[in-house]
Amino acid sequence: MTLSVDVAARRGGFEVRAAFEAEAGETVALLGPNGSGKSTLVLAIAGLLRPSEGTIALDGEVLDGEGGHVPPERRPIGVVFQDLLLFPHLSAVENVAFGLRARGIDAAEARARARAALERLGLDDRADARPRDLSGGEAQRVALARALIGEPALLLLDEPLSALDVGTRVEVRELAREQLRGFPGVRVVVTHDAVEASALADRLILLEHGRVTQVGSPEEIRTAPRSRYAADFVGVNAFQGRLDRLADGAGRLVGPGAEVVVPWPENFPGGEAIALLRPGDVTLSLEAPQGSARNVFEGPVTWIAIEGERARVRVASVPPLVAEITVGSVQRLGLREGVQVWASFKAMEVQVLPR
Amino acid sequence: MLLVGLPLLGLIFRTPWARIGEVLTSDTVLTALRLSLLVATSAAAISFVLGFPLAWMLVRSTFPGKTFVRALVVLPLVMPPVVAGVGLSAAFGRRGIVGSWLYDWFGIQLTFTTGAAVLAATFVSFPLAVLALEAGLRGLDERLEDAASTLGASRWYVMRRVTLPLMAPQIAAALVLSWARALGEFGATITFAGNLQGRTQTLPLAVFERLQTDQDAAFAISMLLIAIAFAVIIGLRGRFLR
Numbered sequence: 325m326t327l328s329v330d331v332a333a334r335r336g337g338f339e340v341r342a343a344f345e346a347e348a349g350e351t352v353a354l355l356g357p358n359g360s361g362k363s364t365l366v367l368a369i370a371g372l373l374r375p376s377e378g379t380i381a382l383d384g385e386v387l388d389g390e391g392g393h394v395p396p397e398r399r400p401i402g403v404v405f406q407d408l409l410l411f412p413h414l415s416a417v418e419n420v421a422f423g424l425r426a427r428g429i430d431a432a433e434a435r436a437r438a439r440a441a442l443e444r445l446g447l448d449d450r451a452d453a454r455p456r457d458l459s460g461g462e463a464q465r466v467a468l469a470r471a472l473i474g475e476p477a478l479l480l481l482d483e484p485l486s487a488l489d490v491g492t493r494v495e496v497r498e499l500a501r502e503q504l505r506g507f508p509g510v511r512v513v514v515t516h517d518a519v520e521a522s523a524l525a526d527r528l529i530l531l532e533h534g535r536v537t538q539v540g541s542p543e544e545i546r547t548a549p550r551s552r553y554a555a556d557f558v559g560v561n562a563f564q565g566r567l568d569r570l571a572d573g574a575g576r577l578v579g580p581g582a583e584v585v586v587p588w589p590e591n592f593p594g595g596e597a598i599a600l601l602r603p604g605d606v607t608l609s610l611e612a613p614q615g616s617a618r619n620v621f622e623g624p625v626t627w628i629a630i631e632g633e634r635a636r637v638r639v640a641s642v643p644p645l646v647a648e649i650t651v652g653s654v655q656r657l658g659l660r661e662g663v664q665v666w667a668s669f670k671a672m673e674v675q676v677l678p679r
Numbered sequence: 680m681l682l683v684g685l686p687l688l689g690l691i692f693r694t695p696w697a698r699i700g701e702v703l704t705s706d707t708v709l710t711a712l713r714l715s716l717l718v719a720t721s722a723a724a725i726s727f728v729l730g731f732p733l734a735w736m737l738v739r740s741t742f743p744g745k746t747f748v749r750a751l752v753v754l755p756l757v758m759p760p761v762v763a764g765v766g767l768s769a770a771f772g773r774r775g776i777v778g779s780w781l782y783d784w785f786g787i788q789l790t791f792t793t794g795a796a797v798l799a800a801t802f803v804s805f806p807l808a809v810l811a812l813e814a815g816l817r818g819l820d821e822r823l824e825d826a827a828s829t830l831g832a833s834r835w836y837v838m839r840r841v842t843l844p845l846m847a848p849q850i851a852a853a854l855v856l857s858w859a860r861a862l863g864e865f866g867a868t869i870t871f872a873g874n875l876q877g878r879t880q881t882l883p884l885a886v887f888e889r890l891q892t893d894q895d896a897a898f899a900i901s902m903l904l905i906a907i908a909f910a911v912i913i914g915l916r917g918r919f920l921r
Contacts, residue, residue, distance in 0.1 A: 372825050396828040409826040413844050422840070423830035474831055 327478055327510045331378030331388065333361075333368040339376075340364045340534040346527075348477075351504050351511040353525030355518065357553060361534040362514045363406075366482050369512070370403050371396035382510070383477055397426070402471030406483040408463055410455035416466045417442060417451040423474040441469040460492040461499070468503055478510040485520055494675070495590065497523060501677070518560050519600045522546075523677050530554055552631070560600055561645055567597040567676065574618075574671055582643035585618040586674040598677050603636060605673035606647035609666045610657055617668035621645060625663045628654065639667045687905070694902045695895040702899040710877050711885040712903075714793065715862055718881055722800035722861035723854050726808035730853065734812035756806045763802055764870025771798065772871070795872035796879040800864045804857035811856060815849025852915065859911045863904065 325348035332341045340361030346352040356362050367373035369380060371387065371394060379389035382401070387394045410419050421438035425431065442451050445465045455463055464484070471479065484500050485493050501524060504511050515521050521528055522542035530538040530545070530553060537551045546562065549555040565579030567586070575588040577599050586599050607613065613620060623641030635654045637647045645667045659665070695702065702708065736742065737749055755763055771778040771789045781787045789795045819842065827837045843850070865883040872879040874888060882900055889897040 370825075370829050372829070396825070397831050397833055399829070401829060403826070403829045405822065405826055409820075409823055411823060411827070411841060413847075422827065422832070426827070426830055426832035426836050426840075470830065 325383045325477060325510060326381075327369075327383075327512070328379070328381050329365070329369065331365075331368055331375040331380055333364050333373055333375045335364045335367070335373060338364070338534060340368075340531075342529075342531065342534075342536050343378075344529050344536060344539065346510045346512055348508065348510050350527060351513060351525045352527050352529060353521040354512065354514045354531055355516070355521040355525075355528050356531030357516055359533075360516075360531045362516070362531055363482070364534075365531070366403070366480060366514055369478075369480060370401055371399045400474075400477040401480055402474065402476035402478070403480045404464075404467045404471045404482065404484060406486060408455075408467040410458075410463060410467055410470070412455055415452045415454055416447065416458065416462075419455065419466055420469045420473055423470060427474065438469070438473060441473055442466070445469055460488045461495050464488070464492075464496045465499065468500075472503075472507070476509065478512065479504070479507050481511075481513045483515055484513065484524075485515075485517070497677075498589075498591075500524060519602065519675055522560065522562070522600065523675070555629075555636075560602065561606070561643075563599045563601075563643055565597070567592065567594065569594065575676065577676070579643065584643070584674065585671040586676045587671055589676045589678065592676075592678060595678070600675045600677070601645075601669060601673060603646045603648035606645055606667050606669050608637060608639070608647050608649055608653070608657060608659070609668070610663075612666055613668045615668070616670065618671045619674075620666060620668040622664065622666050625659055625661055625665055627661065628659060630654070637665075639665055641667055690898060690901055690905065693894075694898045698895060699899045699902070702896045703903060705896075707876060708885065708896070708900060711880050711882050711900075714796070714877065714879075715881040715883075718793065718796045718800050718864075719858050719862040721797045722804050722864075723808070723858035725797070725801045726805045726857040726861075727812075727850070727853055730805060730808035730812050730857075734809050734816055737809070737813055738816040752809050753806050755803050760803060760864065760866025761870050764799060764867040764872075767795075767799055767802060767867060767871040771795070790871065791873045791875055791879060793872075793878050796868050796881060799867040799871045800861035800881075803864050803867055804860040807860055808853040808857040811849050811853035812846070815846040815853075818849070819845055855911055855915060859908065862907065 327346045330343040332339060338361065342365055354362050354365060364373065368375050368388070374393050375388050380387045381389065387399055411422065414422065417435060417438045420441055421434040424434035424437060439448070439451055442448055447462060447465055450458060450462055458466060481500065485497055488496055497520065504524060513521070513524050526541065528540060528542055528545055529536055530551065532551060532553050538545055538554050545554050546560065563577055563579050563582065563584050565577045567575045567577050569588055570576050573588055575586045577584045577586050577597060584599060607617065621641035623639045625637055626640045627638040629636045630651055633651055635649055635651050637649060637654070637659060639645045639647065647667055733752065737745065768790065769775050773779065773782060773788055773790055778789060781789070789798065823845065824837050824841055827841045832840065863883055864881070865887065868879065868881060869884055874880050874884050882904055886897050886900045889900065
């Protein structure tokens, strides 16, 4: 089963042109900054926006193209929208049952199946709650159950984590990963968050100003970025290794030649993990820092890239780190290639995912 | 306050409370009440059925002359009801541009029938329904309808399970407001439909007639209409106005 997209779509004077394919069993992330045309593509794939030209096909069936336009209600696509868009006047179980009822399944059976779906997500006691009474994580699960109940061939997640607060984010991200893994069809995640994308996806499609600028695995884009936005990936510090629990409840990630202190992920059984750290969370100093940061590494600056007010600094510490600081800081610290610095970050800033 | 309060106070004083039961259960008043309820309910129903598609077009689509249509819709609100009655006569009266045609071809004469009273009441209450429904449609998050269609819902199913339920407060407001306006309609009715007991004489028309012959009865019926008005306000406040 394959989703193939090769379209131009126009919305509000802005045009997206994109071509890509996604196979069943892999998770593809459409990654791009705000205004890059991601949402326009989501609407086009879902059938809510008619492309101005080109083709969208799923599993050999042309959804948009020469053969015309298949309306959204006849597309085998489950969508989890950015702000979920649960029906406020229906209970959780009615929301989930909606897709079955709409396809003509009788009320009792639709309800029973919806209830079973909620039970599998651990929400059996919330079945009769209205969306406004659900927590962020609960609402996310209801939206997912609603999108999957009709057994779609393609699951489309639009910014699945953006509406959540930081605490819920970790919980829901794990949930989204599990759900995506368990879904046998084509999986497409749309996001502007590089960490989210590399956590969830096998393959990334970078979208900028309505054009695809790079396609590849998170690893490939990290090592060979082809644009400014892709370069942000270089900056996403990634550490891999074995995660062990420390006495105080935090975790220690032991990789080849490096140790990083990280928060212990909830319900993590132990074993291999990947840790991601945004460059903006790395602090640079010329002396050993006195603060509360538990991760402190020393090494020479090997590269500085300045763009506008921001500068990216690569430090050849063990593990190597990329920091993002202001140009003012670069001048104040007198940074240039070869200068010995201390790079530090708090354990709390690290995001840990099971491998 | 005085402006609103004094007439109310005057009415309370002048109402023949001792005779009110007898007056209100007299045949002519009961007939007028029944007719009023029939006319107001029909007018509210028609206003909703015709007003919904119109509100839909005004909110969701663009077409040439939209501004003009919107102005036309609210015109009956600002137009003197008597003029509305004259206009309706010119259109649907025996010699009206549509009325003469109706009469010649089908033998239908609207003037002086209950149908005319309904038409007059609908004419003046229709704008209120359209305005309330328009507000409801505008306040609706269209993306919820999009979400419903990605779940396999046809347009009709989306309308029935998402659009209409989410608009329930404004639909109720549209019905109540147009019903209340239709109930109080006087000018257009008396001009276009006439004042025939049992056919076009609604409560306000009965008040007007009784004021010249039996003032006590006029005051009693007025109290009844005020009671209905109060019930509407209380109903609206509890559910839609807050």
